[in-house]
Amino acid sequence: MLRARLVHSRGLNLGIFCDGDLQGFVLLSHVLDEAEVLQIGVAPQYQRAGLARQLLTQAQAQLAGLGIERLMLEVRASNRPALGLYRALGFIEDGRRRGYYPTSTGHEDAVLMSVRPGG
Numbered sequence: 373m374l375r376a377r378l379v380h381s382r383g384l385n386l387g388i389f390c391d392g393d394l395q396g397f398v399l400l401s402h403v404l405d406e407a408e409v410l411q412i413g414v415a416p417q418y419q420r421a422g423l424a425r426q427l428l429t430q431a432q433a434q435l436a437g438l439g440i441e442r443l444m445l446e447v448r449a450s451n452r453p454a455l456g457l458y459r460a461l462g463f464i465e466d467g468r469r470r471g472y473y474p475t476s477t478g479h480e481d482a483v484l485m486s487v488r489p490g491g
Contacts, residue, residue: 377401377410384438386430388423396423398431400443407435407489409445420453428461436490443489448473449481463487 388396396414414423447454463485471479
């Protein structure tokens with residue numbers, strides 16, 4: 373499934389490498405004038421070092437060049453570092469999916485966010 377995602381014609385996939393090792397990545401999908409962050413990850417030793425910001429900034433620039441008008445994502449409501457990063461990059465909250473993510477004590481909301489790439 374990952375291989376298919378990486379070569380899909382409507383995908384945009386970016387990575388940051390250090391000494392040949394993948395340290396951070398973002399996988400996106402786009403259709404017409406909208407795109408969605410499917411997954412983003414940074415190796416634990418590189419978290420809080422700005423890699424996710426670099427990846428999303430580059431992704432927004434490339435998506436703007438493709439004519440994408442809206443970039444969307446969803447994030448756990450409890451993921452404060454990610455929410456802070458997304459807000460700093462101009463993402464706004466569009467809504468919530470109540471009880472979307474399972475937790476050890478029940479469920480938590482998914483926060484739906486979007487931004488206009490390049491604008």
